[in-house]
Amino acid sequence: ETGVTQTPRHLVMGMTNKKSLKCEQHLGHNAMYWYKQSAKKPLELMFVYNFKEQTENNSVPSRFSPECPNSSHLFLHLHTLQPEDSALYLCASSQDLAGGHNEQFFGPGTRLTVL
Amino acid sequence: SQQGEEDPQALSIQEGENATMNCSYKTSINNLQWYRQNSGRGLVHLILIRSNEREKHSGRLRVTLDTSKKSSSLLITASRAADTASYFCATPAYDKIIFGKGTRLHILP
Numbered sequence: 001e002t003g004v005t006q007t008p009r010h011l012v013m014g015m016t017n018k019k020s021l022k023c024e025q026h027l028g029h030n031a032m033y034w035y036k037q038s039a040k041k042p043l044e045l046m047f048v049y050n051f052k053e054q055t056e057n058n059s060v061p062s063r064f065s066p067e068c069p070n071s072s073h074l075f076l077h078l079h080t081l082q083p084e085d086s087a088l089y090l091c092a093s094s095q096d097l098a099g100g101h102n103e104q105f106f107g108p109g110t111r112l113t114v115l
Numbered sequence: 116s117q118q119g120e121e122d123p124q125a126l127s128i129q130e131g132e133n134a135t136m137n138c139s140y141k142t143s144i145n146n147l148q149w150y151r152q153n154s155g156r157g158l159v160h161l162i163l164i165r166s167n168e169r170e171k172h173s174g175r176l177r178v179t180l181d182t183s184k185k186s187s188s189l190l191i192t193a194s195r196a197a198d199t200a201s202y203f204c205a206t207p208a209y210d211k212i213i214f215g216k217g218t219r220l221h222i223l224p
Contacts, residue, residue: 090158
């Protein structure tokens, strides 16, 4: 596995629940990312953080709320989700943004099912 | 938008054979990356090739880049069962990278 961990690995929640996904990277990287991967769709970039500051919100609905308390931790807070939000949520990090030159290191993902 | 498109979408070959996947993109780039994803897991970086490079090797992987045709290929030689995965190309777009839909590779025993 890489130096990026994600918890939980699996999550089942109802539409009225509130839950959080956690990501931690042990690589000393400055940039962190949340991606959504649905079946038969390209990987969708959701949020980008660089030095704890959000640099991109890719038109993500407000029921997804990211938090980056420091360069090593990234959270995705979930509330009032819809069944179509069921997907694999991947966290990644890179040394910095650097215009796409840097490789990204991915966590194993959280498989989310919304009932 | 700048997005690589992999071809074919799916590929099944016998173990020991070579597998070739292609990626086409739309606008000029300064590098291109390939990633692998095992079923339901995170992506793993395989190789980055810069625009001034035509070919790059890493173990059983060979990546080519043709900037005039805006295309790249990933060749896996002497395939193994463990190579069964999805393979994605990724191209830079400002401060991020954009992934294609991927090629699903299945190695048959």
